[in-house]
Amino acid sequence: MQKFNPEQALCEIRREFGEHGGVTPSVSRSATFTVMEPHTMPEIFEGTRSPDRGGCYLYSRHFNPTRIVLSRYLAAMEGTEFALCTASGMAAISCTLLQLCKAGDHIVSSNIVYGGTHALLRDLLPEMGVTTTFVDPADTEAFEAAIRPETRVIYTESVGNPTLRAADIPALSALARDRGIRLVVDNTFAPMILSPARLGADVVVYSMTKFISGGSDMIAGAICASKEFLNRLMDLHTGRLMLLGPTMDPRIAFDLIQRLPHLGIRMREHSRRALAVATRLKALGVKVNYPGLPDHPQHDLFSAMLNEGYGYGGILTIDCGTRERAEKLMAILQNEERFGLMAVSLGYFDTLMSCSGSSTSSEISSEEQAEMGLSPGLIRLSIGYTGGLDDRLAQIERAVKALGTTAGE
Numbered sequence: 198m199q200k201f202n203p204e205q206a207l208c209e210i211r212r213e214f215g216e217h218g219g220v221t222p223s224v225s226r227s228a229t230f231t232v233m234e235p236h237t238m239p240e241i242f243e244g245t246r247s248p249d250r251g252g253c254y255l256y257s258r259h260f261n262p263t264r265i266v267l268s269r270y271l272a273a274m275e276g277t278e279f280a281l282c283t284a285s286g287m288a289a290i291s292c293t294l295l296q297l298c299k300a301g302d303h304i305v306s307s308n309i310v311y312g313g314t315h316a317l318l319r320d321l322l323p324e325m326g327v328t329t330t331f332v333d334p335a336d337t338e339a340f341e342a343a344i345r346p347e348t349r350v351i352y353t354e355s356v357g358n359p360t361l362r363a364a365d366i367p368a369l370s371a372l373a374r375d376r377g378i379r380l381v382v383d384n385t386f387a388p389m390i391l392s393p394a395r396l397g398a399d400v401v402v403y404s405m406t407k408f409i410s411g412g413s414d415m416i417a418g419a420i421c422a423s424k425e426f427l428n429r430l431m432d433l434h435t436g437r438l439m440l441l442g443p444t445m446d447p448r449i450a451f452d453l454i455q456r457l458p459h460l461g462i463r464m465r466e467h468s469r470r471a472l473a474v475a476t477r478l479k480a481l482g483v484k485v486n487y488p489g490l491p492d493h494p495q496h497d498l499f500s501a502m503l504n505e506g507y508g509y510g511g512i513l514t515i516d517c518g519t520r521e522r523a524e525k526l527m528a529i530l531q532n533e534e535r536f537g538l539m540a541v542s543l544g545y546f547d548t549l550m551s552c553s554g555s556s557t558s559s560e561i562s563s564e565e566q567a568e569m570g571l572s573p574g575l576i577r578l579s580i581g582y583t584g585g586l587d588d589r590l591a592q593i594e595r596a597v598k599a600l601g602t603t604a605g606e
């Protein structure tokens with residue numbers, strides 16, 4: 198496969214200028230759009246006129262000029278035909294799955310997925326007649342064994358939340374293709390680092406709330422795929438995105454357009470620092486899990502799949518054994534060392550830390566958590582890039598040593 202450079206791809210597409218030659222695009226906040234001739238409106242409804250056929254807009258839940266700019270940029274970055282922007286990552290995931298599956302259909306999913314996605318698959322979709330079998334994302338044969346005649350989707354995160362197990366996307370893609378099934382990959386943890394569509398995924402979904410935003414100040418999502426699939430999502434009669442309605446506001450689209458140009462720089466720095474922190478923690482004897490460490494079980498697979506130059510991502514986990522020790526370490530890191538903030542989510546410029554088992558993965562039962570290798574003492578750290586790296590390393594070293602001297606070691 199040809200090497201892919203998402204930043205280069207972003208630079209090569211047509212840049213959108215604003216009114217009056219603005220270096221930024223203009224924000225089109227209008228909910229509805231004027232047509233100059235009465236016959237134009239029926240043509241839009243018939244589908245013979247659209248933003249890319251005659252430049253006609255109708256109504257902003259359908260298409261919006263600012264959102265389309267962001268969609269074009271995302272599609273270039275992912276190497277897909279097009280993209281649609283949604284109000285949240287969950288909107289992107291739920292609309293995609295509801296579009297691909299109807300009552301009686303079946304999904305084979307990684308068992309290491311975001312808590313909300315797990316709840317959607319295990320609790321909500323069965324109420325609509327869509328069932329899911331969960332398997333270890335690193336075990337391609339387990340996906341194959343779980344496929345039934347009614348399986349429509351293979352679902353995985355490129356880097357599983359929170360245990361950071363990677364799926365073999367090219368192998369899953371070959372399997373899906375062979376069986377006529379769609380492969381959907383959530384790439385929230387690894388924008389620019391991995392390009393799942395280039396590795397064979399049919400649909401790539403994002404929570405742009407995380408790294409792509411980078412500011413922890415908005416909720417947003419995206420679906421990157423073929424025009425054929427995205428047109429189905431926007432169909433006036435059955436389009437799940439069109440009719441369930443979780444569209445992105447154009448003001449949010451504008452904010453994200455302004456952040457994509459420095460996403461590459463940010464991802465590189467998140468990765469550089471996460472690797473430094475992981476290396477230091479390992480030297481201190483802490484149980485640390487990071488795909489960039491050679492002892493990570495899928496380090497080689499990860500290395501074979503990634504786009505060069507962006508590192509292995511900003512997320513690492515440490516296992517403190519018990520929830521009490523995890524909470525103690527986070528308290529030291531936040532309140533004594535000012536290393537980071539105890540908060541869910543990820544991809545912020547400051548370090549965020551949470552104890553996954555009792556927070557973002559608490560929808561998953563303790564038995565299932567044990568099965569997926571999620572220890573109750575697991576802290577997920579999203580490593581930020583504020584402050585000096587040497588100072589940050591000194592802070593985490595002091596915190597680990599302070600924890601070591603407290604009871605319960």
Ligand SMILES: *Cc1c(COP(=O)(O)O)cnc(C)c1O
Nearest residue numbers: 285286287311358385404406417
């Ligand atoms: C946060 C997250 C989501 C959900 O995204 P929202 O923007 O909060 O709806 C989905 N998948 C992963 C991997 C996430 O981290």
